[in-house]
Amino acid sequence: MEDMAAHALSTTLDPADPAVRSGAQHLAEQLVGDTPVEAAVRAMLDDVAHGARVVVLRAEDEVSPARAAELLGVTRQFVDRLCEDGVLPFRRLPGSRHRRIRVQDVVEVAAERERRRAGAEAIRAALGE
Numbered sequence: 523m524e525d526m527a528a529h530a531l532s533t534t535l536d537p538a539d540p541a542v543r544s545g546a547q548h549l550a551e552q553l554v555g556d557t558p559v560e561a562a563v564r565a566m567l568d569d570v571a572h573g574a575r576v577v578v579l580r581a582e583d584e585v586s587p588a589r590a591a592e593l594l595g596v597t598r599q600f601v602d603r604l605c606e607d608g609v610l611p612f613r614r615l616p617g618s619r620h621r622r623i624r625v626q627d628v629v630e631v632a633a634e635r636e637r638r639r640a641g642a643e644a645i646r647a648a649l650g651e
Contacts, residue, residue: 547571581626
């Protein structure tokens with residue numbers, strides 16, 4: 523359990539700390555390659571260097587419905603509805619009504635929402651609206 527807490531703390535980058543911002547900028551400048559990994563890490567470090575708060579989560583990590591709502595940019599009630607409708611898989615904590623949702627499932631729902639949004643925009647553009 524202690525290792526898990528250390529991992530969570532080590533993956534939260536708070537740009538309020540000037541050392542974090544400057545360190546992020548320095549590391550971002552060192553990444554000059556164009557591999558997908560380098561591009562992703564560089565983008566994350568650039569975000570931190572420019573004041574964004576970044577939290578790195580593993581795909582198998584689980585979050586509460588409230589945190590899933592934050593990640594999706596929706597209300598917790600909407601996440602509850604996605605869970606009830608079977609769109610967003612979840613598990614209940616033993617002996618509890620509380621839900622936990624895998625980060626990977628949240629990411630997949632977010633990607634699907636983005637695909638639908640892009641499709642709707644393409645249809646509107648094709649219709650000349």
